Amino acid sequence: MIKKNISLALILFLGVMSVFSQNEKTSFSTQGRERLLMDFGWRFALGHATDYTKDFTTGTSYFTYFAKTGYGDGVAAAQFKDSTWREVDLPHDWAVELPFSGDASHSHGYKTIGYKYPETSVGWYRKKFTVPASDMGRKISIQFDGVHRNATVWVNGFYVGNEPSGYATSVYDITDYLNYGGENTVAVRVDASIEEGWYYEGAGIYRHVWLNKTDRLHVAQFGTFVTTELTGNNAELTVRTKVQNQHDKSSVFTIEQSLLDANNQQVLSKKLENVSLNGNVDNTYFQKIKVEKPTLWSLENPYLYKLKTNIITDGKIVDSYTTNVGIRTVRFDPNQGFFLNGKSVKIVGTNMHQDHAGVGTAIPDALQEFRIKKLKEMGNNGIRTSHNPSTPEMLDACDRLGMLVLDENRLMGINQEHFDLMERFMVRDRNHPSVVLWSVGNEEWAIESNEKGARITKTMQEFAQKIDSSRAFTVAISGGWENGSGKTTQVMGYNYIVQGNIDEHHKNFPWQSGIGTEESNTIGTRGVYVDDKANGRMAASNRMPENVGTESGWKFYAARPFLSGLFFWTGFDYRGEANPLLWPAVNSQFGIVDLCGFPKDIFYYLKSWWGKQPVMHIMPHWNWKGCEGKNIKVTIYSNAEEVELVLNKKSLGKKTMEKNGHLEWEVAYQPGTLVAKGFVNGKPTVSEQVETTGAPAKVALLADRSQLNADGEDVAVITVQLNDLKNRWVPTANKEVVFTLSGPGKIIGVGNGDPASHAPEQFVATASNPTPQWKRETFNGLAQIIVKTTKQAGEITLIASSEGMTSSTLKLTTTTSVLRPTTEIIKK
Incomplete structure (x- = not known):
């Protein structure tokens, strides 16, 4: 049964990153948990997707790695010589290094990668590392946060696994394959021949890699889950801790939970003592922790606690695991929208792919933060991770900076592989306070408007609720809202108001909350005001023939309290999907900012009505040599009540600004200075000017x-x-x-x-x-x-x-x- 009111009085949480201070790490370095970054000193070379002789003959031996354990050959063999290979640090995206071709994939930005280019679609990575002899007896795993795509991994010639998805975090136990006190080799084959998405995805080990070491009695990977209930000014945390005992005999231990504030000062501590767990068994333990007058996580004050979980046996800490905790509640109401900590909040967000100018998908952590801050400049308070789980560091930055996240699954389906991918991504992400809504899928046109879609959505939600019942679920649906997935999803995800009648759907499904998972933005090239489509550039215009763009979309959602908010398509431009253009255009132009993060004019429209500061923006620039005397349309984006336009000290009149609107003038061009002055209650509050400049010097x-x-x-x-x-x-x-x-x-x-x-x-x-x-x-x-x-x-x-x-x-x-x-x- 789907509840008539999806109310999540909860939570948050995590960054399931076992990050330790130097003192913590040193105090139990030989027995406790270590999390070592493996980003530095890799060797890289291109292989071949179809010719095994050009793929370093890997897998061609008499006994292959599938036939006999430890028989990795070619690059997978520990003795393989890679000294001539290029040295790279991670994250790394080799697709961004490749040239363009008009014959390559339109959806992936015309880069020479994919099934047409077998010589550039397989990449090999190798790294040597040591494991001290003192680590014998510990559990050791290697963790890949994201490899695009179809990654096969060997350690010391042992095949340890394969991950087809480019967006899944994969963890492999390598304890028994290691040379303790000696040298070890990890080899990774990455095959990007087949596209997983329909947008630029990059190629390579484009997220972090970690070497994890624990005692055999330890908190499982991503093994804590914290939810919160608020009563008055107090909170009660429910802490679920999954403990693994990988000894061959039973263990007796204490689970100690310590809550630390943002200054790492202990707020409280609670113990669960004399816990017994049989050998080679895991179990989940529940503890309730009351917190008096906590500081709540909010958009204005994204306050983070840390929950330190210690596993203690024989008076000694054998494992210590840290979980970021944001104490907050979220609720989606079918009539009143979204509530954070009991307060109504309109989600004003954007969709985001995961590539940036210069680096492709290999985005350093600090650049993740730069991108989020750029969106916050215009009042953006939400990000949808379209259409795949993001890198964990992006969610960490959203936790720190105060940004709401709609976290999206990659692949819809009801078989074990689909469930495994969804469970891994949800367990990894469910402690992030920024994550307020899960999406199980996006625009699955074959099923979204029929009964199969309704059934699949219902089955996926029922499975996912066993992993996290503290949040609601949505599906982003582009049509047939009342016949398929829209019948069973908890929160209705509307993709574009032109696809149906939202008011009618709300009337027919009064139990269902709603949110705009995608809405049309004003599409165009930054700084271009005359179409040049033959050369891949467009003047800013509405995307749809139905004349739907940023302003009309925002007005629609702003006028309907029952809609929780919307996510425009998109925040940043991204590579690929250059629609409606083809070659030579290679990037999308849907962004509010371009691929670098430089604002387009429409950025200032949203900043005017989403932000809290006075805004004045004049469009276009004032360099129009050869157009003297011709009329130029001047657009003003501002939140002032009235705006006066002045050209070369001569007033062109004052106009009243409509709420959520903009102003326009037709101005006969003459070089000089164009000034826009804003007034509130008749008093000047904000102004901006554009000038005719000289040549670049x-x-x-x-x-x-x-x-x-x-x-x-x-x-x-x-x-x-x-x-x-x-x-x-x-x-x-x-x-x-x-x-x-x-x-x-x-x-x-x-x-x-x-x-x-x-x-x-x-x-x-x-x-x-x-x-x-x-x-x-x-x-x-x-x-x-x-x-x-x-x-x-x-x-x-x-x-x-x-x-x-x-x-x-x-x-x-x-x-x-x-x-x-x-x-x-x-x-x-």
């Missing part, structure tokens, strides 16, 4: 931050801007800029947001070109550089120059910080 560099961690992982996002002699940004300047970098850092990618650019975003060192030149043409006056640190402290110097222009120098400081524990890098 200077390169300017601006970093999102100037101080970085010298940990080999941190990144800075650098904006490259072309200015005229008066230091005014030139919004029509497209000139090549060359970059040089010195100091403890490296450039890992460049971009400019041009949806039709075929220029390289990465420059790979080769034997003939060991120091490749980094360069990028600006697009409408802007480009972006992503700089990554090394593990050395010091000063990074970045110089940007362009022919005939004044160059610019930017300095970044890297400081020594506490490094995440990593595996030793072995070089031969």
Whole structure:
């Protein structure tokens, strides 16, 4: 039975990341839990998808790794020589390095990868690491947070498993395959020949890899689950702890739960003592913990506690596991929408794919945070992970920054493989306070509008509720709302208001909450105001022929309290799906910001009505040489009550702003200064101006931050801007800029947001070109550089120059910080 009112008075939770302070790790390093980052010092080479002789002959021996245990051959053999292979650090996406071709996959951005390109669709990774002799007797596993796709893994020649999905976290027990006190080799074959999604997905080990070590008596991987109930000003946590006893005999132990505040000060502690568990058995234990006057997790104050779970036996801590906890409640009401901590909140969100300019899908953690902050700038409070589970670090950033998440499953179905994928992703993510709603699927056109869809959705929800009953479930549905999945999903996910009558559906299904899982955005190219479709660029326009775009979509949802909110398609531009265009366009243009995160004009419409600060934005720029005397449509996005437009100190009149609307003027162009002045209660509150600039004369560099961690992982996002002699940004300047970098850092990618650019975003060192030149043409006056640190402290110097222009120098400081524990890098 589906309840008439889906009320989730709960929760949260996790980052099931066993992250320890140096003191914690040292106190039980020989027996307790260690989580070692394995991102550094991998070797990489392309193999071949169809020719085994070009795929290093792996799997061709008399006894294959399927025939005999430990008989991995070719690359999988420990003795294989990889010294000539390229050294890479993770995350790594080799697809972004490949050239474009008009014959390649439209949906995946015309990159030369896939079944047509067997020579570039298989990648091999190898890494050597040591395991000390003192680790004998512990349980050791290797964890891949995401490999795209069809990843086969060997350790010391032993085949340990295969994961077809590019989005699943996979954990393999390698305890019995290791050389203790010696060298070990992990080899991974990645085959991206077959596409899993219909958008750019990258290729390679594009998320983190970990080596996990525990005592044989330990908390299971992702083994805690915390839910919360609130009564008045107090909370009661229900803690479920799955403990595994992998000794061959029974163990008696204590489970100690300690709640720490944001300053790592203990709030309370509770023990479950004299617990007995037979050998080679696991069990889940329940504990209730009362918290007086907790600080609640909210969008304005995303407060995180930590729950430290200790397993104690014979007076000694043998395992310590940390879970991030956000205490909060969520509720979806069919008539009043979404509630967070009992307060009505309209979810104003965007859909997100997982690629970025320069780096593809291999997004460093700090860049995840940069992307979320960019969306928060316009008042965005929600992200839908379309159409797959995200990397855990993206959810961690949402927890820290205060962003709601609709967490989406990749594949709909009711067989063991479907259930296994869904369970792994939900168990991994269910402790994140940011996650407020699960999606079991998206636009499954073969089933969404018929009885099979209704049955499959119902079966999946019933299975998933056994994993997490604290949240509701939805399906994103593009049509046939009343005949298929829309009949059985708990929260109705509407994809586009043009697909049906939402008011009628709500009337016919009064028990069902509703949310806009996708809505049309104003599609177009940043800074382009005249269509140039032959060259892959479009002026901003409504996406649908029914004249539905950002403004009409937002007005529709804003006017209906029963709708919990909406997610526009999309927050960022993304590679592939360049619809409605074809080659030479290679990127989508659905984004509110472009592939780099540079705002399009529509960004400021949403900032006006989603945000809380005064906003004034003028569209377009004012560089229209040759158009003197011709009318140009000027659009104003603002939340001021009235706006006055002034050209060269002459008023063009004042207009009243409609709520959730915009203003337009037809202005005869003349060079100079165009000013928009905003008034509230008759008083000036905000203004903006655009000017006719001179020719580009200077390169300017601006970093999102100037101080970085010298940990080999941190990144800075650098904006490259072309200015005229008066230091005014030139919004029509497209000139090549060359970059040089010195100091403890490296450039890992460049971009400019041009949806039709075929220029390289990465420059790979080769034997003939060991120091490749980094360069990028600006697009409408802007480009972006992503700089990554090394593990050395010091000063990074970045110089940007362009022919005939004044160059610019930017300095970044890297400081020594506490490094995440990593595996030793072995070089031969």
